[in-house]
Amino acid sequence: QVQLVESGGGLVQPGGSLRLSCAASGFAFSDYVMSWYRQAPGKEREVVATITSTGGTTTYVDSMKGRFTITRDTAKNTVYLQMNSLKSEDTAVYYCNARKNYAMNYWGKGTLVTVPS
Numbered sequence: 001q002v003q004l005v006e007s008g009g010g011l012v013q014p015g016g017s018l019r020l021s022c023a024a025s026g027f028a029f030s031d032y033v034m035s036w037y038r039q040a041p042g043k044e045r046e047v048v049a050t051i052t053s054t055g056g057t058t059t060y061v062d063s064m065k066g067r068f069t070i071t072r073d074t075a076k077n078t079v080y081l082q083m084n085s086l087k088s089e090d091t092a093v094y095y096c097n098a099r100k101n102y103a104m105n106y107w108g109k110g111t112l113v114t115v116p117s
Contacts (some may be wrong), residue, residue, distance in 0.1 A: 001026050002025070002026035002027050002098075002106050003024070003025045003026050004022055004023070004024055004064065004096045004097075004098060004106055004107065004108035005023045005025075005096075005108060005109075006020060006021070006022050006094065006095065006096050006109065006110060006111035007020070007021050007022075007023070007045040008021050008058075008111060009094060009111030009112045009113045009114075010020075010112075010114070011032070011114045011115075011116075012086055012114070013075055013086075013115070013116070014085065014086060014087060014088060014116070014117070015083075015085055015116055016086050017026075017082070017083060017084045017086065018086065018113060019080055019081070019082050019083070020036070020080065020081040020083065020111060020113075021078055021079075022034070022036075022078060022080070022081075022096030022108060023076075023077065023078050023079055024077045024078065024090045024096075024098060025077060026078070026088075027062070027098065027104075027106070029074065029077040029098075030053060030074050031053055031100055032053055032098040032099060032100045032104070033050060033051070033052055033053055033098070033099045034046060034050070034051050034070070034072055034079040034082045034096070034097065034098055034099075035047055035049065035050040035051070035070075035096075035097040035098075036046075036049050036050075036079075036094055036095070036096060036097070037094070037095045037097055037100070038090075038092035038094045038095065039092055039093050039095070039110075040089075040091060040092040040112075041091075041092075043092075044087045045095070046061070047061065048060070048061060048064055048068060048070075048081070048113060049061070049064060049069075049070035049081060049095070050070070051071070051072055051079065055071070055072050057062075057094070058070050063089075064069075064077065065084075066083065067079055067083065067084050067085045068081060068083050068084070069081070069082040070082075076102040078108055079096065081094070083113070086113075086115045087115060088115045088116060088117035089115075090098060091113060091114050091115050091116075091117050092113060093110040093111065093112050093113075094110060094111055094112075094113055095107055095108055095110045096108035097112045099111045
C-alpha cells in the first residue's frame with residue numbers, strides 16, 4: 001500500500017536547523033511531484049516547498065527562500081526538507097505530499113517541528 005512516512009521533526013532553538021525526511025513506498029516515486037506542507041496551530045495547511053518528478057524544478061514560499069531546501073533521492077525513494085535559520089513562526093506539523101494527477105494525491109501523517117520564541 002501507499003505510504004509516506006515523515007521523520008526528523010523535534011525541538012530546535014531559533015536559528016537552528018533540522019532536516020526532515022519523507023520515505024515513500026507503494027507507488028512509482030519518480031513519477032510524482034513531491035511537496036512539503038505545514039500546518040501551524042489555528043492556521044490552515046500551507047505549501048512550503050515543491051519539487052518536480054525529475055527534480056529539475058523547485059518552488060518555495062517567499063518566506064522560505066534562502067532558508068529551506070527541498071531535494072529528492074530517487075534511489076532511496078525519499079524526499080528531504082533542509083530547514084535552516086528556523087524561527088518560531090516555523091513551528092508546525094510538517095506533512096509530506098505526493099501528487100501525480102487529480103486522482104493520485106497522497107499524504108503522510110506529519111512530523112512536528114517546534115521552535116520556541
